Amino acid sequence: MSEIMLQQTPVVRVLPVWRAWLDRWPTPAALAAAGPADVVRAWGRLGYPRRALRLHAAATRIAHQHRNEVPNNHAQLLDLPGIGSYTAAAVAVFAFGQRHTVVDTNIRRVHARLFGAKALPAKSLTAAETRLADRLMPKDTELSVKWNQSVMELGALVCTARSPTCHECPVFEQCAWIAAGRPEPDYVPKGQSWHGTDRQVRGAMMAVLRHSSDPVPVSLLLTDRSGAEQLATRIENPGRDSAELLARLWSLPAPPEQRERALDGLVKDGLASRRDNTASLPD
DNA sequence: AACCCGTGGAC
DNA sequence: TGTCCAAGGGT
Known part of the structure; x- marks a missing residue:
């Protein structure tokens, strides 16, 4: 539930809604029993309301096809509506403690800087990025979970998209982007237009x-x-x-x-x- | 690959 | 004020 809410929505805005949903719909079956209109209303202003429908659809599938238990299997997670490569890995790793390669926007940015000497990752997720993340991840399962969490946190708190606080970065000395003199991005990100759309x-x-x-x-x-x-x-x-x-x-x-x-x-x-x-x- | 999909806070 | 961008997914 939290991972789908967190897709493109900051944690601070998700938290209160997430708590309310857990309170109101404690199980997949409970959410499945709700009507889509109520679900969309409860989604409120988290944005991208189609995510609410997908979460509802996922809960319905879990209730009916998975005995009301969230599958702990990566492939089965990936098969659920609204769950893509990131979310399937995140649930398998953070909820079930498994070893999977997690690649989110934070991890991509950290890797782009640390190893690619780039200010920003590629425009879209590439196979090379996934291979790199996979190769860097510790073999030990328990350690790999902490690794995924740590790299993500590093990107979220220190190696941020705008004005990263490199002076407090634990891998400052090894950063290829720093060594290269913090070069500018090689492309201009296409801003999400809004007015008039x-x-x-x-x-x-x-x-x-x-x-x-x-x-x-x-x-x-x-x-x-x-x-x-x-x-x-x-x-x-x-x-x-x-x-x-x-x-x-x-x-x-x-x-x-x-x-x-x-x-x-x-x-x-x-x-x-x-x-x-x-x-x-x-x- | 490129594009579409909400919302609001930070700078 | 306007721009950027956030624990992405689907087509």
């Missing part, structure tokens, strides 16, 4: 749907600020928060086609259901 529209729509207990007229989701006034009378009991969330959605600089596309995308991803000219969280 479908994602921004989807996010605003999801905020409205999460907050609304009743189906939302599609026209309210698809209109913009110019059309909002004539529709305002259709909001029967908007509530203060709903009105604010709708206002935020309407104020986005998104043309009608983009709003349609965003809603269709949500439906396609199973994050929203649409019928009778209304939209709501998935059934």
Whole structure:
């Protein structure tokens, strides 16, 4: 549960939600018994809400096909929805104490600097990076678990993406990147655009749907600020928060086609259901 | 390989 | 203010 929540979301934001989920759904079967709408609402603003659906789907599979116990087998973990190479290894290693090669963004960055003399790892995970991580890992199982944890922590706390604190790095003396004079990155990372994107529209729509207990007229989701006034009378009991969330959605600089596309995308991803000219969280 | 998918804190 | 980026996965 925590590993899926931690995919691209910082620990400090995951912690309170994770605790609440454990309290509310202590077992895979308990989570499986919940409806996707409740799951998406409980996900709140962790971001990438499709992860909530995948976690729910994984819990369902675990409940029904694995006797309500999280498999301790790497291949079986990898087969679950929302669990890729990193998460499967992380669970096998950190939950079950097994020896597997863990390669996350922190480990990739540490290795890129320490051994590659690069400021940043490759744009996407390469086979060479996995081979290197595998080769560096201690043979002893217990030690390999600590190794994976340690390298990850080093990247998360010291060898950070921006302004690493090299003066407190335990392997400063052996760092190839330091030896090379801390050269700049050889490429410019493609920043995740946000303003004006479908994602921004989807996010605003999801905020409205999460907050609304009743189906939302599609026209309210698809209109913009110019059309909002004539529709305002259709909001029967908007509530203060709903009105604010709708206002935020309407104020986005998104043309009608983009709003349609965003809603269709949500439906396609199973994050929203649409019928009778209304939209709501998935059934 | 390249691209898509949310959200908010730090700088 | 705007940019960066975070314990990735799926297509």
